[in-house]
Amino acid sequence: MNIRIGQGFDVHAFGDGDHVVLGGVRIAHDRGVLAHSDGDVVIHALCDAMLGALALGDIGQHFPPSDPQWKGADSRAFLRRCNELIGERGWRVGNADVTVVCERPKVGPHAPAMRGLLAGDLGIDIDAVSIKATTSEKLGFTGRGEGIAAQAVVLLVGR
Numbered sequence: 001m002n003i004r005i006g007q008g009f010d011v012h013a014f015g016d017g018d019h020v021v022l023g024g025v026r027i028a029h030d031r032g033v034l035a036h037s038d039g040d041v042v043i044h045a046l047c048d049a050m051l052g053a054l055a056l057g058d059i060g061q062h063f064p065p066s067d068p069q070w071k072g073a074d075s076r077a078f079l080r081r082c083n084e085l086i087g088e089r090g091w092r093v094g095n096a097d098v099t100v101v102c103e104r105p106k107v108g109p110h111a112p113a114m115r116g117l118l119a120g121d122l123g124i125d126i127d128a129v130s131i132k133a134t135t136s137e138k139l140g141f142t143g144r145g146e147g148i149a150a151q152a153v154v155l156l157v158g159r
């Protein structure tokens with residue numbers, strides 16, 4: 001069996017707003033995120049992991065922040081396109097594992113919905129998509145509540 005591994009990491013600063021989007025799920029919050037798109041760090045990290053597994057560059061190269069068509073974009077469109085890119089090359093996601101780092105909002109209650117949306121966009125079973133979360137124990141930029149981070153690992157399987 002042919003396999004490839006990829007990892008991704010993304011950060012967005014918190015700014016004014018009343019919600020964040022994580023894994024395609026809109027979560028009410030007392031802050032928003034500063035971003036060109038919807039600022040979904042879960043999907044951005046996942047896309048970078050998928051692209052990285054095949055050495056296809058990174059999300060900013062495929063969906064440049066200088067391109068007005070991505071302003072306010074729903075990041076699920078990036079995920080579906082990345083899935084097409086790997087599919088065209090004969091690969092599919094075997095499984096994905098994402099960790100979100102922030103003090104707030106609480107991610108755990110939303111993880112099942114995120115897993116369902118992401119699995120649907122990737123065309124894989126929900127059991128192949130993991131969403132975890134941790135605080136950084138009030139340390140660093142995430143600990144001070146200045147921003148939110150996510151890291152992702154994916155295994156790609158050759159068709």
Ligand SMILES: Nc1ccn([C@@H]2O[C@H](COP(=O)(O)O)[C@@H](O)[C@H]2O)c(=O)n1
Nearest residue numbers: 102103104105106107108133134135136
């Ligand atoms: N934004 C977050 C952060 C954490 N969780 C959940 O809480 C557990 C404990 O977090 P620690 O950083 O204190 O280890 C963690 O394992 C997550 O289940 C969360 O849902 N959202």
Ligand SMILES: C[C@@]1(CO)OP(=O)(O)OP(=O)(O)OC[C@H]1O
Nearest residue numbers: 035036037059060063064065070
């Ligand atoms: C997603 C893109 C889209 O233009 O912009 P941002 O929403 O700012 O997010 P980032 O994680 O910086 O990734 C770069 C871009 O591809």
